[in-house]
Amino acid sequence: MTEIINNSTLGIVDNDPLVASAIQSLLVETCVPIQILWTATSAEQALDTMKTPSQRPQAVLTDIAMPGMNGAELAHHIKKQYTDIAVIGISAFLDSENEKRYGTQWSDAFYAIIPKEIPTIQLVRTIGKAIGNGEVASWTGKSINSMRLSGKELQIIANYARGFATSTIARQLKISEASVKTYARRAFEKLHVHSRAEAVAVCVRNGWI
Template sequence: MHTLANDPTLGIVDNDPLVANAIRSLLVETCAPIQILWTVTSAEQALDAMRDSSQRPQAILTDIAMPGMDGVELARHVKEQYPDIIVIGISAFLDSENEKTHGAQWTEAFYAILPKEIPTIQLVRIIGKAIGNGEVASWTGKSMESMRLSGKELQIIASYANGFTTSAIARQLNVSEASVKTYARRAFEKLHAHSRAEAVATCARNGWI
């Protein structure tokens, strides 16, 4: 399993919350070695988030065409204020006409321009390459299946995170305490966690709970 503390950090910006959440979900569900700091729906929200130094990601994935401040303007602000942060643009309209019209300013503003439907493995590798992380740049996605928790396993870890005891979770799910412990043990094995706290931390860092 990759070391979460060393995972590259990412911020996602898209004015369509469904798209923003879909990108986040794909990265989470495939166990991508990326820690998502925030998902926002406007450039202004992204800049607000980054006022807190702990919320400044190594890379930002932003929609290019957004109402108000668009992705190009956001990229310029980031370059001026936080020159170490890499900005990658995404667009649903990557065609030759757009490239002719916006090519120069896009090249200047972004590390790369990607189609929104790009496969997750390619997206992760490009982010890794952009920030100079060789391990992430060569990610194969092999950890995906081994770490995927079932709905019940995730529910139990989330309940532990909320302070519920094993007996309380058993009553809540209408199962025996032994069943809860079995689900929890399976989750620990998949997460390579040695304790309840470690399992909760892993799920929280990946945005699963």
């Protein structure tokens, strides 16, 4: 088990538990210098969790578009109750569309608002800047580099991302289908994933494909 030597802490909020879990897994598996204290599937659950002092992270990463209390409202609540917690919003929408949904003051309580598909290094550095931790803000992603795929492995994952079947990839690369599967399996092991979809997601998230 990797020992966490950095005391930077984070809470993750997304109404889709799969998304929250995926973000947590990505950060853990790439050994970023941040401890994930908890994930929550609603703003209300996050606020309830933070009533316990030991569960108050230095930063909260929250989806903006959530049913019930949305991310902007959560950010305002946190800013009012816990002035030392930085809130970072994640959104799939353009700023203008968010303004239409939440008003022109929607972004006031956020330290930053970032796209959901932001590369991991940029995400980590944004968190580091938000909490004033220079080590995290300048993280180089060395652990990600250690997982870097070979050219052939990356090429095969990229082709899976395009929707190509194993047989098609084998013909294009002029190798056997068994070889394609072997390269894919090696990629899965390096990325600590169990499926093509997960491998594609990690590679896209890190800006490799």
